[in-house]
Amino acid sequence: MLAAQRQELILDRIRRAGGVRVADLVESLAVSDMTVRRDLDVLEARGALRKVHGGAVASDGVRTEEPGFAAKATRQADEKHAIARAAAELVPPHGAVGLSAGTTTALVAEYLVDVPGLTVVTNSLRAAEVFHRAERPDRTVALTGGFRTPSDALVGPLALASIRGLNLDVLVLGVHGMQERAGFTTPNLMEAETDRALVEASATLVVAADHSKWGTVGISTIAPLDRCDVLVTDDGLDPGARAVLADHVDRLVVAGARHGEGNGS
Known part of the structure; x- marks a missing residue:
């Protein structure tokens, strides 16, 4: 090992x-x-x-460290695939969908490549590359401008300017941490600002976060737990955390990491 x-x-x-x-x-x-x-x-x-x-x-501390994309991609790989598959099923054909940056949302992009008629707005270089490789004429992909972060997100004034004024049916949001008091968080201040703009532009917020994110607090809050319409996580999440989340989010979807099976509550 x-x-x-x-x-x-x-x-x-x-x-x-x-x-x-x-x-x-x-x-x-x-x-x-x-x-x-x-x-x-x-x-x-x-x-x-x-x-x-x-x-x-x-650790009791607040997270300010931001691991790179490659480092995070190897963590909870099976769980992330199960979560991505379940999250992609929540995206309607011919809809306008936002994808934030992150390893899980990059996997969501892979499960969305065959959904017809999508208009995708993303600040994720990795997600944009997935759609570019699977080019199809009935899909539109808009990649925001901006500065690149360690998680391959585009952030800053250019990213914000391209997002503000948009109206999205659904946003699939990846997060660094989630906790009852702090909500959904990230260790990158500029990425948090961009993610908040995506949240504000979206009618439905789907958060895709594996069980390891519970209890982790990044320095900047993206949104409170109550803002989430659907949280998609995996079956490694402990019962206590599930109970807390069920009290705050409208719908909790637990995807089975082994077989990709899920159930909603």
């Missing part, structure tokens, strides 16, 4: 349980005590966790 994969497993356990013990990680990961402690040192340096005696717990 690669170090990055091992560290992601450690973070996933902390997100689910709130903390981990070194001894338990040594046994379950079949690695040495030194390897586990080295992984914890790396993750603590990134601000992803806080080391305590005998283990580690979730």
Whole structure:
């Protein structure tokens, strides 16, 4: 197992349980005590966790770090595909759809390439490239201008100017974190501003976020949980988080990561 994969497993356990013990990680990961402690040192340096005696717990800090697209693309890959498939099913044919930037929304684009008659507005270079490769005459794709972020989003005054004044049927929004108090968040201030403009332009907001996003707080809020019409997540989300989200969003769709099956509530 690669170090990055091992560290992601450690973070996933902390997100689910709130903390981990070194001894338990040594046994379950079949690695040495030194390897586990080295992984914890790396993750603590990134601000992803806080080391305590005998283990580690979730970091209490606000996220300002923004990993690059390639780094995020490998995380929760199966879950993201299931979420993307379910989110794409919410986009009507011949509709006007917005796609924000992110690894999950780039996958949504792949599931939208065969939907007829779409007009797509996106600030995602990755999503635009998906549609470009699958060019079809009955689709229009508008890529905003702007400055490029580590997540391959276009942001800034040019992006805002191209979004304001638009009317979109639905926006599929990717987020860095979601939490009851902070809502849907991102560590990039300029990306948050662009995402808020997309939200304001959209009649229906669909948020596509895997279970690891729960409890993570980026420095800037995009929208409160109550603004979300449909949240599409995966079956790794713990029951407590599901209950909180069900109280705030109009509809919660849980997509099965293994088979891509989903259910709504």
